[in-house]
Amino acid sequence: MTKSALQIARAAYQPKLPKALKGAVKVKEGEPTQSVADQEAIKELFPNTYGMPLIQFVEGEAVSFPAINVGVILSGGQAPGGHNVISGLFDGIKALNKDSKLYGFILGPGGLVDHNYMELTADIIDEYRNTGGFDIIGSGRTKLEKVEQFEKGYEIIQELGIKALVIIGGDDSNTNACVLAEYYAAKNYGVQVIGCPKTIDGDLKNEMIETSFGFDTACKTYSEVIGNIQRDCNSARKYWHFIKLMGRSASHIALECALQVQPNVCIISEEVEAKDMSLDDVVTYIAQAVADRAAAGNNFGTVLIPEGLVEFIPAMKRLIAELNDFLAANSEEFAQIKKSAQRDYIIRKLSPENSAIYASLPEGVARQLTLDRDPHGNVQVSLIETEKLLSEMVGKKLAQWKEEGKYVGKFAAQHHFFGYEGRCAAPSNFDADYCYSLGYTASLLIANGKTGYMSSVRNTTAPAEEWIAGGVPITMMMNMERRHGEMKPVIQKALVRLDGAPFKAFAANREMWAKETAYVYPGPIQYFGPTEVCDQPTKTLQLEQAK
Amino acid sequence: MTKSALQIARAAYQPKLPKALKGAVKVKEGEPTQSVADQEAIKELFPNTYGMPLIQFVEGEAVSFPAINVGVILSGGQAPGGHNVISGLFDGIKALNKDSKLYGFILGPGGLVDHNYMELTADIIDEYRNTGGFDIIGSGRTKLEKVEQFEKGYEIIQELGIKALVIIGGDDSNTNACVLAEYYAAKNYGVQVIGCPKTIDGDLKNEMIETSFGFDTACKTYSEVIGNIQRDCNSARKYWHFIKLMGRSASHIALECALQVQPNVCIISEEVEAKDMSLDDVVTYIAQAVADRAAAGNNFGTVLIPEGLVEFIPAMKRLIAELNDFLAANSEEFAQIKKSAQRDYIIRKLSPENSAIYASLPEGVARQLTLDRDPHGNVQVSLIETEKLLSEMVGKKLAQWKEEGKYVGKFAAQHHFFGYEGRCAAPSNFDADYCYSLGYTASLLIANGKTGYMSSVRNTTAPAEEWIAGGVPITMMMNMERRHGEMKPVIQKALVRLDGAPFKAFAANREMWAKETAYVYPGPIQYFGPTEVCDQPTKTLQLEQAK
Secondary structure (H helix, E strand, O other): OOOOHHHHHHHOOOOOOOHHHOOOEEEEEEEEOOOOOOHHHHHHHOOOOOOOEEEEEEEOOOOOOOOOEEEEEEEOOOOOOHHHHHHHHHHHHHHHOOOOEEEEEOOOHHHHHOOOEEEOOHHHHHHHOOOOOOOOOOOEOOOOOOHHHHHHHHHHHHHHOEEEEEEEEOHHHHHHHHHHHHHHHHOOOOOEEEEEEEOOOOOOOOOOOOOOEOHHHHHHHHHHHHHHHHHHHHHHOOOEEEEEEOOOOOOHHHHHHHHHHOOOEEOOHHHHHHOOOOHHHHHHHHHHHHHHHHHOOOOOEEEEEEOOHHHHOHHHHHHHHHHHHHHHHOHHHHHHOOHHHHHHHHHHHOOHHHHHHHHHOOHHHHHHHHHOEOOOOOEOHHHOOHHHHHHHHHHHHHHHHHHOOOOOOOOOEEEEEEOHHHHOOOOOHHHHHHHHHHHHHHHHHHHOOOOOEEEEEEOOOOOHHHOEEEEEEHHHHEEEEEEOOEEEEEEOOOOOOOOOHHHHHHHHHHHHHHHOOOOOOOOOOOOOOOHHHHOOOOHHHHHHHOO | OOOOHHHHHHHOOOOOOOHHHOOOEEEEEEEEOOOOOOHHHHHHHOOOOOOOEEEEEEEOOOOOOOOOEEEEEEEOOOOOOHHHHHHHHHHHHHHHOOOOEEEEEOOOHHHHHOOOEEEOOHHHHHHHOOOOOOOOOOOEOOOOOOHHHHHHHHHHHHHOOEEEEEEEEOHHHHHHHHHHHHHHHHOOOOOEEEEEEEOOOOOOOOOOOOOOEOHHHHHHHHHHHHHHHHHHHHHHOOOEEEEEEOOOOOOHHHHHHHHHHOOOEEOOHHHHHHOOOOHHHHHHHHHHHHHHHHHOOOOOEEEEEEOOHHHHOHHHHHHHHHHHHHHHHOHHHHHHOOHHHHHHHHHHHOOHHHHHHHHHOOHHHHHHHHHOEOOOOOEOHHHOOHHHHHHHHHHHHHHHHHHOOOOOOOOOEEEEEEOHHHHOOOOOHHHHHHHHHHHHHHHHHHHOOOOOEEEEEEOOOOOHHHOEEEEEEHHHHEEEEEEOOEEEEEEOOOOOOOOOHHHHHHHHHHHHHHHOOOOOOOOOOOOOOOHHHHOOOOHHHHHHHOO
């Protein structure tokens, strides 16, 4: 395998651990916990894993542990640092007893159900330390939800003598980890299940989980290229760059990147929803920023757009819902309509409110909304090129304003979408350390007989030495939500809080950023060099943790 | 101005200079030179600047120089390191005499003609050391070609007491720098003109100019994100990523990135042209790679595509030429055709060969070829989304092969275009050192009364200490070429040579890369850390210079 010079040099990096984890530890238990909401319902669903105490690991005396076999699963989309969770877990169980073994289930939760696994030996682990990607065992999107899956998994668990499973995933995967923990506990199978908080989207966080891993590296990678584009933009002075950023649900990535690069405009989906803004409101907001800059002679700028925006615009949500229902009910008739007549047909058939919005959409987007449907018959919102949709509508609005004498300037747009560029970047020092610590902590939760816990590493804006490692009962983060028409216990998704410090810092500065050219150029992630360059957590974390 | 931690730390970097430039220097003259071709014609056009000797700077004795005023111009597209050329030039003329002054002409060559300038003082220079972008004075695409422009420029040159102009640009800008040098020499104006070789495209190089600046940083930035995508691709195992890379003329960027990341497929325009490949040939070649990998269970991969590909496909070139002529002659008639009937109209009107190719194109591309035209009435080839064109056609071919039982697999594509992401990245150590040395060398060419020279720094695969600094007569790089119907003296553009070491290294490995998953993950540019990580030149340069 050919390796780059950086891959070779980076392999030697020894991730930093919290001081308490460097030697023998003991468990310090906190008070019993409650779920964030719907306590009675959650308690009833999780009789064996509800109400457990918070746990912190503190220095203790050396105890001898028996060898244990552990299974690990990567679930869902890639996030930088997954390999370090696994190497931390590996080093942790080996430190407990050198005869411990780690099994990786291949291509996600499906590997457990299908008995598709490999032993992760030291040779393999060493190949993947401090690298990006999930390619060590692959990941997958199979959801562990059904008793048959749990039982199929239990078969291989017994066969391999596995004492505990570590599931590395986002909010849904951790919810399912807890359901599995509860099931095995109720059955007295003696199998522990531990979760680890992963997602570049940054929407799995709460009081006890300060951040999900991968968010740091992904945002820094996006900020690097956005910064480069801004420098280009400020040199060429002739384009508006519309930059869409991955992240379906929450706008944490867009917000963090905005705090890092200080763009002219950044749209935050949660704000759009809270203010009940229409698509035209969003377009007008951007067009106004373009017009104001043009008045000052600056016909260039940058706009950051969260991938999930369209679904947060209440009026668009209603349009999409009606389209889904209408096309499901009239698919045969619609299939008979000539392509060139489809647009008018839809406009005629929709309710007046939705019809007007549909008619206002650029042709390509309108077509996309009626053509590309997922297996459930729903519009595939992720296929909408929101960055082009917005720039096209902004262009139209500006042309109209020009006619009305309200705008003088030139408007030309470039488009970008960043997602795959950052999900598998080599983890930053922060993510390398954080992930390794999460994995190491998971090994200690296992050693101490815990199940239904999420590995937790806190105080993460301090140097790694001072980080606090422990476990949080997953039930503590849950509430009841309607999913596919049913009330389900789920971990609350953390959306951008409009009263939170990161959004407030953004809101306090955005008018200045819109008018002036206040671009910051973060540059690429540095792994060697001054600590203020290499070891800083995200702006989001710094602002949230500043007390 | 808010700065990132990296911006602050990087400002302190002192670029490395060749040993010979560290103290006083003297000129060592070589033999008189000849142009690469068309010697008689070039000699006649450049009587004052033809046949001058190569120059090398070697250690000499300290001499006192009078203060000089110098003007500097950034011409054309941004390339990482432009600010370092300017800071090297600044430090160079200040080292000659601390009362020397540097003037920057604003927004490119137009600044000279329009008398738009600023003095670049130490305070300003210090703000821009080791940064990307051309924002210190901006750039522009005005071509200096006419006597009136030369004379307008001379007015401000006299007013500011400027002794020499340094023009930082690509092949065309350097050609024009030489024309200007010749004009001022013929007129005995006593104004020297020096060129510096800039372009991320890498197509300004020859025996004496080993590389143009910016190529190193831009390719490393693209390789970083391509590597990240490859890691994602290899983890998710479900997409083919079609990645288009900036660079209209030559495929040096695609080739260098391929050498760095080892993708499954990389198309080299020069090879497509040399082999007279059709669009269908290119599509078949990619589809075959997809099918072969699918047969081995790998329904994922990466394809690198040079931006200029379409113009290198002989059949596409002929189609575009006929379209340009036809639409210019029939624009009124065409404007009357209903949008939905335009495609059929064009198919009916073109010659049989071109009609067949046009009919084979996806609808969006076909429409683009007839709709978006530049001010001269030509197709804007740069607007063609070649990455989508190819993936769509590959998808169709695979569907056909599936029906014929020749292909079993799943094909889903993602698309990327990287250009603006790298043109203004902060220069790598290589580009920071190389550019600074180029600028410093320019100051010495000026001090020694040279004009019509390009600043040259060679032996660039050795440590910077051992680099060789000097000057190359620009006429030496020229030949006569037909441009807009007229024979003109121009610097030969360096395309990818199919008999060159970089292409041969690629060709020797590509079959293996296509079949196996041999991805390399270069990671982000590192500015601090081990020299094998931070200070390596491009693979292209290493292969070309290996003797």
